Each structure stands twice: as C-alpha cells, then as structure tokens.
Amino acid sequence: MAFVKMQTRLSMVAACALALMATAPAQAATDPLNPRPANAAAKPTFDLTGNWWVTQPEGAAGFKPDPPLKPEPMKVWQEVNDKRAGGENFRDKSGLCLPLGMPLILTRVYPIQVVQDAKKITIIYEYENNVRWIFIDGRPHPGPDDLIPTFMGHSIGWWEGDTLVVDTIGMNEEPDIQPGVPHTKDLHIVERIKLTPEGFNDELTLTDPNLFEKPWVTAKRYKKSDSELQEYHCLPENNHFAVGADGVLRAVEPPKQ
Amino acid sequence: MNKTIKSAVGLLTVAYVIGGAPAASAAQKRASLPDWxxxxxxxxGxxxxQPRFEEKDLAPNPPPLTPEYQAKYDQARAASKGGRPINDPTANCAWPGTPRIIVAPFVHEYLITPGRVTIIYEYMSQVRRVRTDGSKHPADLDPSYNGDSIGHWEGNTLVIDTVGLRADTMFxxxxxxxxxxLHVVERIHLTGPDDLVNEMTFEDAKALAKPWKATWRFKRHRDWSFSDYVCSENNRNPSVNGVTVVK
Structure with missing residues (x-):
C-alpha cells in the first residue's frame, strides 16, 4: 500500500510541475544518460498496444522538411539528389538486407505491431522483423563503457502530461538517416508522441553536432490498423537490386535457376 | 499475487485509452495472464x-522418419561426414522457421497480451504470433517460415498449435x-520461478511415421536484454551450387 500512496503523491507532484511548465520554459536536461525530468509522470498516460500503419502524406521515402545540414554533409546530400534526379537510387543500403535501424525504419510503409507492458514498449516492424524496445521503467541509458551501438540504438521513455517522450542514443553508423544523410555516433533522437483522433503523431528532433546546423525536427503519423503483420523476408539472393562498387543501387538480373 | 503484479495492475488501470475497451476489464484480463x-x-541445445542439459548430452532422440525422409536424412548425414554438407538455408541468411527457431541458441521473450502471445527470438530477429482469441487456422494457408499459430491457456500452460510451414526449412x-x-504442438509452462519447459510434439504425414516428441528447458534472466543478431552483416558460409562453403 505504501507503494500506491507514494505513486499518488508523485502524480500530484507531477501535476503541479506540469502546471508550472505551461508558463516556465523546461530546464535543459543535465544528464544525457538520464534525461528523464523530475516532473515526468509517475504512470503511463496511454497504451500504444495494437497494430498501426504509418501515413505518408509527405511521400513514402525519407523525412520532411529537408535536413538543416552543415556544408560538408550538404555536398553529399546534393550529390544524392542529383543522382536520384538521374534515376539512380544512390547510397540506399536496404538492398543488402541489413536492418534499417533508427530512424530509417520509420520511412518504411509496412505495418507495425506495438506491445506495451509495465517495463517497456516493444515495436515490431513487419519489415524484416526489425524490433525496437523503449524502456519505460525508469532506467537510464547505459554509460559509454556499456553502450554497444546497435541498429535501433538504446531508447528510454517517459510521459510528460499527454506526451510520451522517447530518448534514443547509441545508433550504429551503418545505415544513413535517409539515403545521403549519414550520421555519426553522436546522433541523438528525441521523439514526442501524442495521441490523435486516428492514431498517434511522432514528432522527432534529431541532433548530431557533426551533421546538422541546428536540430532537425520532422514527424511521422500513424493510424490504427486492423490487419495482422505478415512475414517480410529480405534475402540478398532474391533481390533484384544490388549496390555496385560505385555505391549505386541498380536493378540486376535475377539469378538463373 | 506478488508485489510486481500488483504494481503492474496499478500502472495498467489507466491504460487502453486507444483500444476502446473499458480500462478496468482490459487491465484485469492482462493481470490474470502468467508473468513470463x-x-x-x-x-x-x-x-x-540430441537434447542436452547442464552441458551434457541426454539420451539421443531419434526421429521416426518415413523411409523416403530417412533416405533424404541419410544422404544429408553422409554429405556432412564427407566434408561437403548439403545446403543449410540459414547459411544464406534464410530464416530457420518453426520449429527450428524454438531451439535457437540465443534468448527469446514472450509478450503476453489478451488474445495474443508474441514471441521474439534474438536469433535472426524472428517473431512468432500466436492468436489466443479462439480463432481457427485459415483453410487456405500459404506456407510461411513460422506458419500459422493458434493457442490457448490450460491453466498456466500455453498450448500452441502450428501449421502452414514451409517444406524448405529443416528441423x-x-x-x-x-x-x-508438419504440425507442431507445444505445451509451455513454468516448472519453477525462473524455469520454463516446452514439450513439443511433431506430426508430419509425409516425413514422420508416428508423432515425435521433444522436451526443451529454458532459464529466465530478468536483467538481460536482446542484442542485434544480423546474419547479413557477417555471412561467411554462403551456399554455392547447393553446397555450404566457408569464405
């Protein structure tokens, strides 16, 4: 019972803190490994369990608006856009059947399954069974000695009022953010997820001091799906696209049987 | 009911804003499910x-193959002994499929929710979804790696029935x-706080002369989490002309 009482008290504190937040700007997080603010809600505000589709009013690939790149990465990005204008799908490694990782996985149109429990939010992407775990049990990110870079990175989440905030670090440098926008180990993503009448909205703020002039703010929207996820299996030998020595992804002849 | 489950009930009472189901009943349903x-x-192993326990081999568990499939298996064993193993599709990063994934060497986890159990395996990032909502297998199944799984709870035992499996995966x-x-029935239950057993029965009208059983044991680690297992990142044993080679 003591636990329950403490929770009630904490949520009252959280409610007061939220009221204050409406007028005072949020303080900058002091500890990047534990950015959960003291005024985070004690309990989840909503449950995302279910199947979802990403809606893509801005188009199927990449993120909008364009990234605020520094001059050097801007050259790469422009080269990619030039190649694409010429019909070449430059620098897209998805043909190698590697996981897409965060945040590139968010640019795929296949449905996702979310299971939320007391400890974590598990997101399963139909695309190659890529799986993401967002820990909501109050744990911090692992320190530099323990953090092994992965495709999805390490995600922790908490609620601030009606918003689920997800903080992700530790994404490996294998996949680009989107074709032509490679990132470094310093990529940091903060997502603010809010329910909408049809599903939820995921606003992403990406920072990487090596890459961006300023934080890049973009969004993905989701709606409820009634359909079940299917098997999506990418096999290099079945692929009709391959990356050449020049880094260009091209259609190739299917292997002869 | 232990302390952990009580606090989970507290957390989940506020949940299910989206689902449309009454919050209390959804939380109650969820709290009544086993904690795995x-x-x-x-x-x-x-x-x-050849089941194992505590790093020792237990009694061998020979499969009761039909003559046709015994001949295929003998051929595979002979090729392996001769140093030229036949192609194992997983060497090219094809999924192992069910039931091979059940005994994968890396960890797995259960996400138990009302109407569904989702099982995630670290090995090749595999996912199995088991409908526990009373629905049946569809009549017109396309074969898939992990098939179509329906399940139900008999007390604290999860019974999973899987059909619709591809013929090009191996045990x-x-x-x-x-x-x-191939038809796979699993009976999964706890035998201790952190001990889980999966009793499997395989039936296959073409490959097996009679049902074949296997019992597998698993140990819980509450503080472990998954790591990436990406076959395509380090593919050193591809198949060339049907033979597994080492690069």
Missing amino acids: GGVWENLS IHFT ENTGLPHSDA
Whole structure:
C-alpha cells in the first residue's frame, strides 16, 4: 500500500510541475544518460498496444522538411539528389538486407505491431522483423563503457502530461538517416508522441553536432490498423537490386535457376 | 499475487485509452495472464535429435522418419561426414522457421497480451504470433517460415498449435528434413520461478511415421536484454551450387 500512496503523491507532484511548465520554459536536461525530468509522470498516460500503419502524406521515402545540414554533409546530400534526379537510387543500403535501424525504419510503409507492458514498449516492424524496445521503467541509458551501438540504438521513455517522450542514443553508423544523410555516433533522437483522433503523431528532433546546423525536427503519423503483420523476408539472393562498387543501387538480373 | 503484479495492475488501470475497451476489464484480463517477463536462455541445445542439459548430452532422440525422409536424412548425414554438407538455408541468411527457431541458441521473450502471445527470438530477429482469441487456422494457408499459430491457456500452460510451414526449412542443422504437412504442438509452462519447459510434439504425414516428441528447458534472466543478431552483416558460409562453403 505504501507503494500506491507514494505513486499518488508523485502524480500530484507531477501535476503541479506540469502546471508550472505551461508558463516556465523546461530546464535543459543535465544528464544525457538520464534525461528523464523530475516532473515526468509517475504512470503511463496511454497504451500504444495494437497494430498501426504509418501515413505518408509527405511521400513514402525519407523525412520532411529537408535536413538543416552543415556544408560538408550538404555536398553529399546534393550529390544524392542529383543522382536520384538521374534515376539512380544512390547510397540506399536496404538492398543488402541489413536492418534499417533508427530512424530509417520509420520511412518504411509496412505495418507495425506495438506491445506495451509495465517495463517497456516493444515495436515490431513487419519489415524484416526489425524490433525496437523503449524502456519505460525508469532506467537510464547505459554509460559509454556499456553502450554497444546497435541498429535501433538504446531508447528510454517517459510521459510528460499527454506526451510520451522517447530518448534514443547509441545508433550504429551503418545505415544513413535517409539515403545521403549519414550520421555519426553522436546522433541523438528525441521523439514526442501524442495521441490523435486516428492514431498517434511522432514528432522527432534529431541532433548530431557533426551533421546538422541546428536540430532537425520532422514527424511521422500513424493510424490504427486492423490487419495482422505478415512475414517480410529480405534475402540478398532474391533481390533484384544490388549496390555496385560505385555505391549505386541498380536493378540486376535475377539469378538463373 | 506478488508485489510486481500488483504494481503492474496499478500502472495498467489507466491504460487502453486507444483500444476502446473499458480500462478496468482490459487491465484485469492482462493481470490474470502468467508473468513470463524477462528473456529465456536455451539450456537444451540446438538439436532435437540430441537434447542436452547442464552441458551434457541426454539420451539421443531419434526421429521416426518415413523411409523416403530417412533416405533424404541419410544422404544429408553422409554429405556432412564427407566434408561437403548439403545446403543449410540459414547459411544464406534464410530464416530457420518453426520449429527450428524454438531451439535457437540465443534468448527469446514472450509478450503476453489478451488474445495474443508474441514471441521474439534474438536469433535472426524472428517473431512468432500466436492468436489466443479462439480463432481457427485459415483453410487456405500459404506456407510461411513460422506458419500459422493458434493457442490457448490450460491453466498456466500455453498450448500452441502450428501449421502452414514451409517444406524448405529443416528441423536442425544436421539436415533433418520435414514436409509442408508438419504440425507442431507445444505445451509451455513454468516448472519453477525462473524455469520454463516446452514439450513439443511433431506430426508430419509425409516425413514422420508416428508423432515425435521433444522436451526443451529454458532459464529466465530478468536483467538481460536482446542484442542485434544480423546474419547479413557477417555471412561467411554462403551456399554455392547447393553446397555450404566457408569464405
């Protein structure tokens, strides 16, 4: 019972803190490994369990608006856009059947399954069974000695009022953010997820001091799906696209049987 | 009911804003399901034909193959002994499929929710979805790697029934074949706070002369989490002309 009482008290504190937040700007997080603010809600505000589709009013690939790149990465990005204008799908490694990782996985149109429990939010992407775990049990990110870079990175989440905030670090440098926008180990993503009448909205703020002039703010929207996820299996030998020595992804002849 | 479950009820009472179901009943349904949280380590090895425990071989478990499939298996064993193993599709990063994934060497976890159990395996990032909502297998199933799974709870035992499996996956890496008629029944339950047993029965009208059983043991680790297992990142044993080679 003591636990329950403490929770009630904490949520009252959280409610007061939220009221204050409406007028005072949020303080900058002091500890990047534990950015959960003291005024985070004690309990989840909503449950995302279910199947979802990403809606893509801005188009199927990449993120909008364009990234605020520094001059050097801007050259790469422009080269990619030039190649694409010429019909070449430059620098897209998805043909190698590697996981897409965060945040590139968010640019795929296949449905996702979310299971939320007391400890974590598990997101399963139909695309190659890529799986993401967002820990909501109050744990911090692992320190530099323990953090092994992965495709999805390490995600922790908490609620601030009606918003689920997800903080992700530790994404490996294998996949680009989107074709032509490679990132470094310093990529940091903060997502603010809010329910909408049809599903939820995921606003992403990406920072990487090596890459961006300023934080890049973009969004993905989701709606409820009634359909079940299917098997999506990418096999290099079945692929009709391959990356050449020049880094260009091209259609190739299917292997002869 | 332990303290952990009580606090989970507290957390979940506010949940299910989206689902449309009354919050209390959804939370109650969920709290009534067994706690299989954490990840599970395989203690019994990766060969149905040779179960292990505590790093020792137990009694061999020979499959009762039909003559046709015994001949296929003998051929696979002979090729392996001759140093030219037949192609194991997982060497090219094809998924192992069910039931081979059940005995994968890396951890797995259960996400138990009303109407569904989702099982995630670290090995090749595999996912199985088991409908526990009372629905049946569809009549017109396309074969898939992990098939179509329906399940139900008998007390605290999860019973899973799987059909609709592909013929081009194997039971295990010894080349043990099965057909698309394979039917897998699993009975999974706890035998201790952190001990889980999966009692499997395989039926296959083409490959097996009679039902074949295997029992597998798993140990819970609440503080472990998954790591990436990406086959395509380090593919050194591809198949060339049907033969597995080492690069």
